[in-house]
Amino acid sequence: MMNIDNMQTIWANQNKPLQQAVNIDSESLNFIQSSDAKSIMQNVMLARIIEAATFFIIVCSLWLYIVENLALSAPVISAAILNLFAIVGLAANIGQIALIAQIDYAMPIKKVQQQVYKIRSHNIATAKLIILSIPLYMAYVFFGFELFFGVDIYPMMEQSMLITFAVVAVVMYLAVYWLIKQMSLEDKQQPSWAKTFCCFIAGTECLRMNDVLNSFANEQ
Amino acid sequence: MKQFKLWFGKTESKSDRQSQYAQLIEQNKGKIYKVVYAYCKNVEDRNDLVQEIKIQLWRCLDQYDSQYKVTTWVYRIALNVAISFYRKDQKHQTTESLPNEDALIAGGHEDGALVLDENVRLLYQFIGELKELDKAIMLLYLEEESHQSIADSLGISQSNVATKIGRIKAKLQLRFNTQEQE
Numbered sequence: 001m002m003n004i005d006n007m008q009t010i011w012a013n014q015n016k017p018l019q020q021a022v023n024i025d026s027e028s029l030n031f032i033q034s035s036d037a038k039s040i041m042q043n044v045m046l047a048r049i050i051e052a053a054t055f056f057i058i059v060c061s062l063w064l065y066i067v068e069n070l071a072l073s074a075p076v077i078s079a080a081i082l083n084l085f086a087i088v089g090l091a092a093n094i095g096q097i098a099l100i101a102q103i104d105y106a107m108p109i110k111k112v113q114q115q116v117y118k119i120r121s122h123n124i125a126t127a128k129l130i131i132l133s134i135p136l137y138m139a140y141v142f143f144g145f146e147l148f149f150g151v152d153i154y155p156m157m158e159q160s161m162l163i164t165f166a167v168v169a170v171v172m173y174l175a176v177y178w179l180i181k182q183m184s185l186e187d188k189q190q191p192s193w194a195k196t197f198c199c200f201i202a203g204t205e206c207l208r209m210n211d212v213l214n215s216f217a218n219e220q
Numbered sequence: 221m222k223q224f225k226l227w228f229g230k231t232e233s234k235s236d237r238q239s240q241y242a243q244l245i246e247q248n249k250g251k252i253y254k255v256v257y258a259y260c261k262n263v264e265d266r267n268d269l270v271q272e273i274k275i276q277l278w279r280c281l282d283q284y285d286s287q288y289k290v291t292t293w294v295y296r297i298a299l300n301v302a303i304s305f306y307r308k309d310q311k312h313q314t315t316e317s318l319p320n321e322d323a324l325i326a327g328g329h330e331d332g333a334l335v336l337d338e339n340v341r342l343l344y345q346f347i348g349e350l351k352e353l354d355k356a357i358m359l360l361y362l363e364e365e366s367h368q369s370i371a372d373s374l375g376i377s378q379s380n381v382a383t384k385i386g387r388i389k390a391k392l393q394l395r396f397n398t399q400e401q402e
Binding site: 004008017018028032038205208 | 238241242246249253254274276278285296297299300301305307337339351352354356361373376389392396
């Protein structure tokens with residue numbers, strides 16, 4: 001019968017054969033030392049840089065539109081609202097880039113895994129931002145019509161239509177508020193559909209990382 | 221190891237850094253593979269994880285903190301990378317089946333043949349069934365790291381480490397007993 005107290009000795013017995021069996025070829029080491037070797041986090045960083053650049057272009061374009069058409073019109077106000085969301089998106093991506101650059105794998109495991117989780121859960125934060133803008137769907141409509149057809153549809157709309165859109169926006173806001181509250185991997189009472197939804201957005205690896213952090217939390 | 225520790229981290233030229241790195245990998249390749257075997261069952265994932273650990277060791281080489289043993293430092297980096305490593309194929313991450321000899325000896329093109337002791341093979345299997353944090357604690361414990369060192373590496377208290385080790389050992393003993401009865 002295996003005596004668990006002898007585990008360390010048994011474990012140490014594999015050291016020599018393992019050390020002898022593993023061959024590290026110098027070619028792979030040379031490749032790692034070259035700039036061609038990209039770590040997983042470098043690929044994530046590249047994705048965030050592309051995302052940040054996209055948000056930056058959107059922010060600049062919207063500002064340009066606002067400045068060129070400065071007036072208290074529905075498309076300009078819509079552009080300003082959409083710009084706010086784009087600025088939040090840009091700031092979040094810049095924060096992510098800084099976070100990735102700061103990761104030091106020699107730090108204590110708990111700290112590193114907290115940082116990695118923040119990076120992995122970025123897609124959930126982005127999805128929340130997009131969902132949060134849904135109640136303001138009229139901003140997309142007003143700005144879209146102006147952008148693609150050069151028409152400001154606000155003056156053409158009847159009072160009853162505007163009231164209907166406003167009521168729909170309020171109802172949507174309540175629905176969005178509820179949905180965003182459900183979209184939290186940290187919440188252990190989260191319904192299974194919300195968990196599936198978060199998994200779909202952030203990936204199962206994000207869920208696994210959340211479990212890792214939970215096991216640290218249980219140690220406190 | 222002491223000699224290595226003295227000059228490790230003080231890189232003066234590119235070739236110095238490269239030879240330090242080659243020596244670091246050569247001296248710790250067994251430890252790297254232990255972590256990889258414990259965290260990945262899928263051969264493809266294992267190769268990628270080895271590569272990722274080697275990349276991070278190369279990147280962190282200049283930041284080596286001499287207050288830690290080199291092996292502890294290597295273990296910490298390897299565990300951090302292994303825990304946060306993105307597994308491509310979750311379907312192959314089975315924990316029920318007994319890892320066969322191939323799973324433990326193959327490990328990619330860089331491995332030679334290695335036949336493990338049955339108890340070590342079972343240890344890998346049972347460690348593989350543990351939660352990510354427990355795996356890290358157990359691997360550090362098996363490497364005879366002190367409770368203080370394990371606590372430092374994990375960022376939790378020493379008393380938590382002691383409690384955890386006791387629980388994991390009991391769990392592993394139970395698994396060994398069940399395995400023998402089967």
